[in-house]
Amino acid sequence: MLCSFCSNQAVYRSPYSGQAFCARCFKRNLEERVRTVINRHKLFEPHDHILVAVSGGKDSLVLLNVLHKIESRYTGVKLTALTVDEGVKGYRVSGVEIAKEASEKLGVEHHIVSFKEIYGYTLDEIYAKALEKGSQLHACTFCGVLRRKALNLKAKELGATKLATGHNLDDEAQTVLINLLRGSVVRLARLGVKPPRLWEGFVPRVKPLRYIPEREVALYAYLSGFKLYEEECRYVRLSMRDEVRWMLNRLEAKHPGMKYAVVGAIDRLAPLIDKEVKVEVKPCRHCGEPTARDICRPCEVLEEVGVLS
Numbered sequence: 195m196l197c198s199f200c201s202n203q204a205v206y207r208s209p210y211s212g213q214a215f216c217a218r219c220f221k222r223n224l225e226e227r228v229r230t231v232i233n234r235h236k237l238f239e240p241h242d243h244i245l246v247a248v249s250g251g252k253d254s255l256v257l258l259n260v261l262h263k264i265e266s267r268y269t270g271v272k273l274t275a276l277t278v279d280e281g282v283k284g285y286r287v288s289g290v291e292i293a294k295e296a297s298e299k300l301g302v303e304h305h306i307v308s309f310k311e312i313y314g315y316t317l318d319e320i321y322a323k324a325l326e327k328g329s330q331l332h333a334c335t336f337c338g339v340l341r342r343k344a345l346n347l348k349a350k351e352l353g354a355t356k357l358a359t360g361h362n363l364d365d366e367a368q369t370v371l372i373n374l375l376r377g378s379v380v381r382l383a384r385l386g387v388k389p390p391r392l393w394e395g396f397v398p399r400v401k402p403l404r405y406i407p408e409r410e411v412a413l414y415a416y417l418s419g420f421k422l423y424e425e426e427c428r429y430v431r432l433s434m435r436d437e438v439r440w441m442l443n444r445l446e447a448k449h450p451g452m453k454y455a456v457v458g459a460i461d462r463l464a465p466l467i468d469k470e471v472k473v474e475v476k477p478c479r480h481c482g483e484p485t486a487r488d489i490c491r492p493c494e495v496l497e498e499v500g501v502l503s
């Protein structure tokens with residue numbers, strides 16, 4: 195099979211367009227699609243300080259490299275990388291190293307922030323307390339909630355004006371369905387390509403890989419020779435996300451384009467839902483971070499296990 199754009203050997207055929215790509219044309223095409231998303235949705239402004247969340251996994255490495263290629267042309271834009279160390283023994287250490295190396299290679303400033311530093315405890319310690327207290331919350335719940343807050347806090351501290359995360363098409367389609375299945379209408383309002391409006395205290399989050407299927411992100415990482423880490427977090431478990439992923443992949447194989455349809459639909463619906471539910475934020479009674487409730491979810495989960503400082 196030859197590349198549809200040049201005479202080189204193809205390495206991939208898109209199930210959507212039917213076009214075949216050699217390694218070079220595939221990478222260029224993916225970068226071009228990300229650039230189009232950035233422009234079409236006006237994800238960045240000429241003087242943005244973009245903080246890229248880099249875990250060291252494939253999605254975040256692809257995001258960092260592609261954004262560096264696109265945004266380093268603009269002299270007013272600053273790119274910084276941030277890795278969150280949750281504090282899970284035997285996990286993340288090599289991810290942090292990979293993120294650091296990848297940033298250095300590109301000349302991008304890299305920061306690390308840990309749960310221990312922000313919350314006074316590692317995730318291992320928090321989860322051990324949770325088990326002691328008989329809490330029903332799983333480690334991943336603490337992890338997700340506390341990571342989001344850590345990213346926002348550090349983004350503000352660094353003076354970032356945008357926070358970019360490596361969520362891909364598969365992640366986004368799964369999140370939409372999970373929230374629908376749970377009836378979480380309020381959350382659906384926040385699942386567009388960028389926040390429907392600015393909330394004081396939140397650095398706006400953008401997801402430039404939102405329309406790139408996971409397998410294409412993985413192929414880009416592979417063709418670029420990115421070093422990836424192998425360790426699996428010890429708290430990983432079969433979650434609802436896995437069931438939804440499996441269902442979506444099965445449907446997508448039968449009806450290509452379904453994941454795009456789900457994400458495209460929420461892009462159109464999110465602003466309408468936002469108008470309807472009108473979520474307003476106020477400072478958390480405990481930590482002062484923005485929240486729609488009296489006490490933010492991170493403080494709530496820490497309080498539940500008795501480690502709120």
Ligand code: SF4
Nearest residue numbers: 333334337427429430
């Ligand atoms: S598996 Fe759960 S605890 Fe581990 S890094 Fe992922 S979200 Fe965090």
Ligand SMILES: [Zn+2]
Nearest residue numbers: 197200216219
């Ligand atoms: Zn080619």
Ligand SMILES: [Zn+2]
Nearest residue numbers: 478481490493
């Ligand atoms: Zn709080």
